[in-house]
Amino acid sequence: MKGTKKNMNDEKVNYLIDMIKDMDIENRLRLAICMSDSNTTHLEYDKKETYKHFDLLLKEINFEYRTTAVNFTNYPFIMFAMAKIMEMDYTEQNQVALYLFNSINYKIKKM
Numbered sequence: 001m002k003g004t005k006k007n008m009n010d011e012k013v014n015y016l017i018d019m020i021k022d023m024d025i026e027n028r029l030r031l032a033i034c035m036s037d038s039n040t041t042h043l044e045y046d047k048k049e050t051y052k053h054f055d056l057l058l059k060e061i062n063f064e065y066r067t068t069a070v071n072f073t074n075y076p077f078i079m080f081a082m083a084k085i086m087e088m089d090y091t092e093q094n095q096v097a098l099y100l101f102n103s104i105n106y107k108i109k110k111m
Contacts, residue, residue, distance in 0.1 A: 009092055012084070016096045019081055025107045029058040030070075030078050032100055035085060035093075042090045043097050050101070057108060 020028060035041050036050040043050070059066040072078055085093055 009089070012088060013092050013095045016081060016084055017099050019077075020096070020100050020103060023077075025104065025111075026058065026062055027075070027078060028100060028104050028107070029054050029061075030072060030075055031081055032097075032104055033058065034072055034078060034082050035097055035100070038082065038086075040086045041093050041097075044094050045097065045101070054104065057104070061111075 020031070023031070032054040033051060035043065036045070036047045036054065041047075064070060085096060088096070
């Protein structure tokens with residue numbers, strides 16, 4: 001049974017990465033904002049700076065977000081992803097965040 005926990009952890013991370021791959025850029029940004037604004041995530045990144053960065057990017061591409069306070073609970077897919085992230089340990093959360101943040105920056109550069 002050695003390695004079972006590691007395999008389960010890898011599966012959780014891969015599951016979320018697959019979810020992120022299927023998200024459009026706006027939902028990726030919403031998730032990044034939620035992760036960097038949440039007290040339940042333990043990211044190695046400067047959460048305040050990360051929040052500002054992704055908040056600005058979303059405001060650039062989404063008029064609704066620019067003009068009104070968006071209630072993220074109206075996005076069940078994002079809330080589901082956040083619930084899964086909150087179940088993860090520190091290392092797993094940071095693996096997902098690294099993938100998410102890099103995928104956003106890659107997509108933004110291609111736009």
